[in-house]
Amino acid sequence: MYIDIYKDQLLPAELFGKQVLYTEQFVSREEVPEDWHCYDLCGTDRKPDKPMKLADSALIYRTGTVLSPQPLKRTTTLERKVKDLFSPYGKPVTLAEFCQQQHLPCPQDPRKFILRPASPEEAGLFYALPPEKDEELGAIGHVRIDFGHEGKEFWHTWWPRGPKERNTPEFKQELGEVVDELRKNVLKSLGSMRRYCWGHNGEISGGHCCQNYGYVVETGRYLYRLRCNPTEGDYQAYLSCFDKQAQQLGLTDQGRQMLKDTADPALSHSYDWYVIEHINTPERRVDHDLPLEEAIQLYANLDCEDKRLGVTKDGIAAVDLMIRYDGREWLSEDRLKSDSFKDDPVVADAAAKLQQMLDEQPSVGRITFASGEENPRTLEEYEAKPDQGMTMGGF
Incomplete structure (x- = not known):
């Protein structure tokens, strides 16, 4: 599983005589702060569970991940021997607490929109809904996405699902910002989607050919539901958009009557x-x-x-x-x-x-x-x- 380095705690450690943060969980490289560095620690055939080497990314015998405010190896060096130069210590701390202890400027979380994994009860809301349900939920439309050739392209189509007046300039602007940010991680490529889904839960029922995953972004006015279908030969994502204000009005007969009275x-x-x-x-x-x-x-x-x-x-x-x-x-x-x-x-x-x-x-x-x-x-x-x-x- 991936760790949220801006919210979750990591273990302080010393490596090569430098202060770093360590976690057994995975760290998404797309979320590493600018000017910081992220590496994997890995073992060997003889000692698979002990940190023996430092690499940019370890495919086998990985024992954890290190986050460092300074580089720990040359970019041209594939691996660096660790041996007994790695020493975790103390109690887990957040990134902000570590920076305060080390008198470092604390990097700000660059994410404006943070995904949360869907709950099992929400699974049905990520698939096609009948018109009356769309109306009740304040649906605006959805973006259908596929990654094209070799999973590295980005093709999309907008499908309206609600009254035209909900598709306002304010909504269009925010939708563009949401998609732009998602393209830095889960929507970056098919490979990135697979890694993201593997490490962030979100499994939902209902997929026909493979396991589907659901994630939610909620802002002040709008709610976005992203369904990921990380398989080749099909559309890989559907981003459905809802107006929470319209949803609040549509949930009750009283609300519909009040709107009619206006x-x-x-x-x-x-x-x-x-x-x-x-x-x-x-x-x-x-x-x-x-x-x-x-x-x-x-x-x-x-x-x-x-x-x-x-x-x-x-x-x-x-x-x-x-x-x-x-x-x-x-x-x-x-x-x-x-x-x-x-x-x-x-x-x-x-x-x-x-x-x-x-x-x-x-x-x-x-x-x-x-x-x-x-x-x-x-x-x-x-x-x-x-x-x-x-x-x-x-x-």
């Missing part, structure tokens, strides 16, 4: 105007419960490339109205696709005010619309543009 003009409604800044960054901030004029003023004064202004209606239905993203700014047409907002006079009046604000700004770097109307063709052309940072071809 579209009823005969009922009175409440409106909560919000402004979000620094989308998908640690600096992300949301201001809500704002009057419309105050929200417009706050949005206009923000010196932020990724921001949006929107409204929550009756505390249950939300939509972004004004969006600035990737150097462009536009009035979103998402409200026109939602029964809760498309015929709402309060939201229409707010959209007109925002359109006026757009018209009074310089036109460079933003999407323009006819006065008081959307321009679907322009918006579709923009939304078809691949997300920044996407290295998988865009959706």
Whole structure:
């Protein structure tokens, strides 16, 4: 099994007179901090259980793994004899505790999205679901992936599984970031997938030709379920995407009725105007419960490339109205696709005010619309543009 070097404890040790960390478990080389070094200790035919040699990677007689803040052998040297120069000592410590003891800068965990193995009870959620179940879970769609020739390529196809309005620019950006990070380990190649599945549990029932594995990534708004099928001649992965906000609404009949009531003009409604800044960054901030004029003023004064202004209606239905993203700014047409907002006079009046604000700004770097109307063709052309940072071809 693999160890999480950023969370789990390792044993301090001395090797070649230098302070290192040691574990009997495997360490994923993709997770080794920059400027740190990782090696395997291995035995010999005569002493298979005793550390006798140090190598980059040991295929047989491996006795453990060493993590070191400095190199322990030349890169051109295949092996280095250890003999009696390896001495574990003390109590297990975390990487942060080791760095503090050795007065070293502690490397930060570079992973933004951390996979957890699926539980046996979740197995059915990783395969094709009936439409009513997709609706209940807030499904957006899935990415079908295969590694192509010799398991080293990366081919993918996007399959929508929910209402189009869930496939927002914010979701597309986050999905690209999730896939980019997964391509550093489990989705790097077929060989990497096999090693990852072997060392991270996640076995789920339901595979036809080989054992399948399931892993989950959960963020503030979205949930991703990755099913791995590490075999040649078939699609090797399916990454299914779900909107947790839509899921919460869809779990009960009461929630569905509340959402339906938001579209009823005969009922009175409440409106909560919000402004979000620094989308998908640690600096992300949301201001809500704002009057419309105050929200417009706050949005206009923000010196932020990724921001949006929107409204929550009756505390249950939300939509972004004004969006600035990737150097462009536009009035979103998402409200026109939602029964809760498309015929709402309060939201229409707010959209007109925002359109006026757009018209009074310089036109460079933003999407323009006819006065008081959307321009679907322009918006579709923009939304078809691949997300920044996407290295998988865009959706």
